[in-house]
Amino acid sequence: MLQFEGVVATGSAALDSGIGDTALKTFNGTTYLYTVTGPGGGVAVWRLVEGALPQLVDTEYYSGTITFQVGRSGTPITLAGTEQLVLDVNMAVGLVGYDLNVDGTLDSLTETGSLTGGGDISAIVQVSIGLMDVLAMAHEETGQIGTYLVNQDGTLSLAGLVSGTGDAMQTLRAGTDHFLISSDAASNTVSTYRIDSISGQLTEIDNGSALGTLGISTPTAVETINAYGKPWVIVAGAGSNSLSVLQLNADGSLSATDHILDSLTTRFESVQDLEVVDINGRVFVVAGGGDDGLTLFTLTPEGQLVYLDSFADTLISGLQNVESLSLAHVGDELQVLATSQQGAGVTVITVPVDNLGIVDKGFGAVSGTAADDMLSGSILDTALMGGDGDDILIAGTGATTMSGGAGADIFVMQSGSSMTTITDFQPGVDRLDLFDYLLLRSPQQLTFTSTTQGARIEYRGEVVQVQSASGGTLTSADIFGAGFDGPDHIPVDFGNFGGLTPDSSDGVLGPITVDSQSANPGLSDAEIKFTPVGGGTVSVTADDQGQFDLDLPDGTFPGRLDIIKHYSTASKEIDAMDALQVLRISVGLDPTWGPPAAENLIAADINQDGTINALDALAILQVAVGQPTAHEPQWVFLDSNADLSGITKSNVDYQTGMDVVAIDGVITADMTSILLGNLEAA
Structure with missing residues (x-):
C-alpha cells in the first residue's frame, strides 16, 4: 500500500x-x-x-x-x-x-x-x-x-x-x-x-x-x-x-x-x-x-x-x-x-x-460493498460478507462467519470470541490477524491442524476454522508464511490477565444495585460479564468507582449478568472469629448469634464444594492470619430474588449471576453480594 x-x-x-x-x-x-x-x-x-x-x-x-x-x-x-x-x-x-x-x-x-x-x-x-x-x-x-x-x-x-x-x-x-x-x-x-x-x-x-x-x-x-x-x-x-x-x-x-x-x-x-x-x-x-x-x-x-x-x-x-x-x-x-x-x-x-468503503458493525448478516470495507461482528452470531474490495473483517464476541470475497482481505480475530469461521481464505493474498490473542507472538504457539477443507487453529480456548477459497488443505505456511506480520500487541486490560487475580478492593455486603449508567459502590475493579441469549460474552472491568460500559448495541437483548470480584486483604473483613463460626456450623452448632441465614451458609462454604466442614474453617483461618490457601476468598453475586430456602450446611447449592435484559445498552439489576469467608456481617 x-x-x-x-x-x-x-x-x-x-x-x-x-x-x-x-x-x-x-x-x-x-x-x-x-x-x-x-x-x-x-x-x-x-x-x-x-x-x-x-x-x-x-x-x-x-x-x-x-x-x-x-x-x-x-x-x-x-x-x-x-x-x-x-x-x-x-x-x-x-x-x-x-x-x-x-x-x-x-x-x-x-x-x-x-x-x-x-x-x-x-x-x-x-x-x-x-x-x-x-x-x-x-x-x-x-x-x-x-x-x-x-x-x-x-x-x-x-x-x-x-x-x-x-x-x-x-x-x-x-x-x-x-x-x-x-x-x-x-x-x-x-x-x-x-x-x-x-x-x-x-x-x-x-x-x-x-x-x-x-x-x-x-x-x-x-x-x-x-x-x-x-x-x-x-x-x-x-x-x-x-x-x-x-x-x-x-x-x-x-x-x-x-x-x-x-x-x-x-x-x-x-x-x-x-x-x-x-x-x-x-x-x-x-x-x-x-x-x-x-x-x-x-x-x-x-x-x-x-x-x-x-x-x-x-x-x-x-x-x-x-x-x-x-x-x-x-x-x-x-x-x-x-x-x-x-x-x-x-x-x-x-x-x-x-476505493474506501463503509465502516459497519452489527449482528446477523452484515454486508459490505465492492469497495474496501471495514466490518465488525457483535454480541450475537454474525455473518460478515466483504464483497470485492480489500476488506477488513473483525470478529465479534458471538460466533462469526467471515467471507472476504475478492481482493486482499484481513481477517481480524478477537480474544474471547465464540467460534470464528473464515469461508474463503486466499493464501498469499489474504491475512489472518491474531493480534488480540493473549501473549501470542509466533505461529509455533498455536495448535494448528490441517483439514480437508483448510485448517483448524486453536489457542487458549480460541478456535478459528479456516476454509480455503480454492478448496483443499491449508498449512501453517499457507496462512502465516514465515511468521506473523505486524507489531506485538500488549494487553491493556489486566482484569483477567491469563487467569491471574486482578486488582481487588473493598465491596459491599448485602443488597446492591448494578447500574451501567452510574457509579456502583462495591463493584470497583470487578469484572462485569454479560452473555446475551444466543451470543458471546462481553466482559469489561469496572473502574475504581464501580463504573463500567459494556458498549452494547441499541436494541433489546435478554441475557445473563455475572460479576467476578476478588477480596481485598486490606479490608480485614475476614478474621479468626469467622473461622470459629464456620467450625461451630460444621459440628452442628449455631453461630454465636443464633441460627445462620442462608447467606451465612453460602459465606461459610469458602471452598464451594457444597458442604460446610472443618476444611472451610481452616481455609478461612489461613486467610485471617495471612497464610497461603488453596481457596482464596471472593465475592459472589446472586439474584436478589433467588430462592435460597433449600440451603443447609450439607447442601450449599446456589447459582451466581442473574437473568437480565439490556435495553439500548443499559443494564440495571438488584443483586445480593456475599463475601465468602465472612460470616459475621453476612
Whole structure:
C-alpha cells in the first residue's frame, strides 16, 4: 500500500538538511507543506498536487536577530483572521511568526506583544471553544503551560499558567468539555488538562494509573482525533518503541484500548513522530523513527490498530532516522510527507484511498460493498460478507462467519470470541490477524491442524476454522508464511490477565444495585460479564468507582449478568472469629448469634464444594492470619430474588449471576453480594 514516489528538495542545504518540523495548511482547497530547519536555515513552502510530487512555491531564510535563535518547529495558527506560521525563537518575548498569504507563500515576520511566559515556545496548539479562541503554549524557559485568549484585534490576553512541560500538544473534545493533551520526552510525561469553557484556564487531570500501566517511555509525539463517535489519543514512545491508543472519557480520564511494540516486520523503533488522519470515516495512522522506514495502520471503531503495511528505507528514499511526518489527503491519495535526520529534502510516499468503503458493525448478516470495507461482528452470531474490495473483517464476541470475497482481505480475530469461521481464505493474498490473542507472538504457539477443507487453529480456548477459497488443505505456511506480520500487541486490560487475580478492593455486603449508567459502590475493579441469549460474552472491568460500559448495541437483548470480584486483604473483613463460626456450623452448632441465614451458609462454604466442614474453617483461618490457601476468598453475586430456602450446611447449592435484559445498552439489576469467608456481617 505504501508507494514510494520520490524525494523533493530546494537545492539549498540550509533549507533541505536538518528539517525539524513539517506543517500543513489549506487555502482555497489547496494544501501547502511548510518545512522548517533550525539556526542558519529557513522555511520552504510546497504545494501538494494529486498524482505528482510537491511543487516548490516559496522559500525564506532566517535573518536579523532570529537567524541563530530560532528552533526547528513551525505551527500554523490564526490571529484575528491572519494566518501565521509560528516559530520557536529562544530570546523572543512575544509570539514570532511569518504571516501567510492565500497562495501559501510567506509574508512578513511579525511578533505579538510580550507573553507572560516568554516567546521561547516548545509547543503550541489552537482551539475554539464556543466564541472563545484559545492558544495553549508550552513556555520552555519558565517550565509553564499557558493559555491565552485571542482578541478580535489579534492581540493575546493571558488566561492562566500551570506548571508543566511539553514538546507536543493537541486538543480534543470529550462530552461537553475540551481537553489539552501534552507529551514531553525530556520529562517522560504525558499530561491531560481540562480547558475551562469560560475562562480558558487549565486544570490538570490525574491519569497516572491509566498511563503508568502501559509503560510508555520517552513520549515523542501525541495525536488526537474524534472518530467513530469517540475521542481518541495516540501516544508515541521512543524509549519503549511503542504506540498507545487511549479513549478520552467525558471526565478527562483516559482508558487504554491498545498498546503495540515494534517488531521485525514493522518500522517504528525509537519512534520520533506519528500522524493520524480521517478520510471519509476511515482513520489512518503512520509512524516512523530510528528504524529507517514507516509503518501504516488503520484504527478500528474499538480503538485497536490494525497493521496494513511497512516501507523500509532504500538507497534513494531518504528515510534514515525519520524525524517528522505530515499526512495529507490529496484527491484520491493519502500523501505521506517525511523528513529524516540523515537525508535531505522531503520523502513522498502515497497510499491509494480512492476505493474506501463503509465502516459497519452489527449482528446477523452484515454486508459490505465492492469497495474496501471495514466490518465488525457483535454480541450475537454474525455473518460478515466483504464483497470485492480489500476488506477488513473483525470478529465479534458471538460466533462469526467471515467471507472476504475478492481482493486482499484481513481477517481480524478477537480474544474471547465464540467460534470464528473464515469461508474463503486466499493464501498469499489474504491475512489472518491474531493480534488480540493473549501473549501470542509466533505461529509455533498455536495448535494448528490441517483439514480437508483448510485448517483448524486453536489457542487458549480460541478456535478459528479456516476454509480455503480454492478448496483443499491449508498449512501453517499457507496462512502465516514465515511468521506473523505486524507489531506485538500488549494487553491493556489486566482484569483477567491469563487467569491471574486482578486488582481487588473493598465491596459491599448485602443488597446492591448494578447500574451501567452510574457509579456502583462495591463493584470497583470487578469484572462485569454479560452473555446475551444466543451470543458471546462481553466482559469489561469496572473502574475504581464501580463504573463500567459494556458498549452494547441499541436494541433489546435478554441475557445473563455475572460479576467476578476478588477480596481485598486490606479490608480485614475476614478474621479468626469467622473461622470459629464456620467450625461451630460444621459440628452442628449455631453461630454465636443464633441460627445462620442462608447467606451465612453460602459465606461459610469458602471452598464451594457444597458442604460446610472443618476444611472451610481452616481455609478461612489461613486467610485471617495471612497464610497461603488453596481457596482464596471472593465475592459472589446472586439474584436478589433467588430462592435460597433449600440451603443447609450439607447442601450449599446456589447459582451466581442473574437473568437480565439490556435495553439500548443499559443494564440495571438488584443483586445480593456475599463475601465468602465472612460470616459475621453476612
